[in-house]
Amino acid sequence: MTARAERGTGWWVVEVPEIEGLLTQAKSLSQVPAMVKDAAALITGEPEESFDVEVVPVIAEDIREHLLAARKLFEEAARAQHSAAEESRLAARELAASGLTVRDVGAVLGVSHQRAHQLVS
Template sequence: MKTYHAEVTRDGKFWFIRVPEIDRSTQALRYKDVPTMTIALIQVVTGLSQDEYDLRVEVRLPDAVRDHLGRAEALREEAARKQSEAAAEARAAVRELLAQGLSQREAGEVLGLSFQRVNQLVKTAT
């Protein structure tokens, strides 16, 4: 089955849609209309119905937007690492208190954690 690609960019008030396989373009006022407009263009030019091909929509974002998205992803990865480190430190704190003879309930009260959270930390400590 043939695949057509809709290369989509923002152009002023409109979404500009280019389909390289048929070397034709169209536009849409709203992003949600991009597939409909692309399908209509392909049908007019090729005569194919929608079930006779696959459509891949590829939005080409401005460099500044891609830069922001890249930074956001890096920050999410850093946050995940920091969350993991924080959990490891919490486990270490719980282990220290338990080693000093505190019960899990007491350790939770001292650390401001629920008994259930202390229990989770103990179980993942191994």
């Protein structure tokens, strides 16, 4: 079930559209699943363990745009880091194949000889 949490004055006000009348509150987002499960169990008579809760914070549009931009940049950075690591491995292997010692490979790449050994292997 989806728990829509909107920040109020000192509390998160939580609504669950799938269960009519389920409205609760929590001090922090980490408390929302437990509060929702407790309320859902009271309303439906089902055990708390039978509910899976997805917490969806309701965030202002301008802040949401920043969050989306940040996520996109983090994803791009992860892809770039992966590509950089692959290029470092290729460079290390080619340097070693050209006759450089592992210590020299490390010096050329600006990494420790231990890291150079990992890249060459």
